[in-house]
């Protein structure tokens with residue numbers, strides 16, 4: 458598993474890898490965030506014309522779905538209550554999804570390897586995963602920086618050296634750090650789940666901007682991230698069938714944990 462970090466050039470301080478280069482062609486030019494306002498206005502109208510008010514009765518709020526994104530349904534996340542019962546198996550699978558699918562674009566800056574211990578993995582497993590990543594450390598007594606294998610206290614490596622590099626690799630868009638994403642977004646876990654599973658064809662006549670992708674749950678309905686989860690994309694060690702919704706549920710369970 459952890460070798461993925463190194464093979465994607467994810468180790469801290471590494472330069473951009475081939476992976477990033479391919480990604481930038483996949484997500485072609487994203488004009489600018491400025492376009493978002495104009496877009497929102499346009500898509501509100503389209504929404505009303507295409508859907509009217511009937512199918513999304515529950516989701517209608519003061520603002521239109523196009524502005525705020527479609528309101529996600531509420532799912533029963535296991536850790537939502539006061540008496541938290543984490544689904545460790547799901548969190549573990551979710552880390553695998555993060556590592557194999559999301560980690561090539563999204564950092565998890567606030568999460569150290571040790572945060573996984575007892576949550577998704579045993580201490581030995583975490584040590585092994587950390588050890589497979591190279592970190593730059595130093596300076597040593599000679600004033601030189603050096604490479605060493607990761608340890609429990611190290612943070613999960615980021616895919617890009619800095620924000621500029623992240624944008625270059627994603628045609629101008631910045632993949633946000635995922636450490637606090639569930640808390641940071643209105644709708645939390647339900648929103649992230651709905652976003653990951655909610656890519657659909659745009660309504661007839663709706664023009665999706667070049668380089669963006671239609672997703673009714675995203676505020677403004679178009680975002681730079683394409684659909685990334687497809688049935689069978691990962692192979693779970695515990696034999697759970699990796700359907701799109703299973704992977705989405707697992708990765709959200711993982712991101713939802715208070716590390």
Ligand code: HEC
Pocket residue numbers: 480554555558559560561562563627630631632633638642649652653675679680681682683685686708
């Ligand atoms: C190929 C690169 C890439 C991959 C792989 C990827 N993302 Fe993204 N993601 C992006 C970019 C770029 C954005 C910013 C989109 C925008 O602002 O238009 C983004 C945005 C997001 C957002 C924020 C949406 C919002 O409300 O602002 C979430 C949540 C997210 N990604 C989750 C994930 C998860 C979970 C995975 C793995 C299952 C994943 N992404 C895989 C590139 C990627």
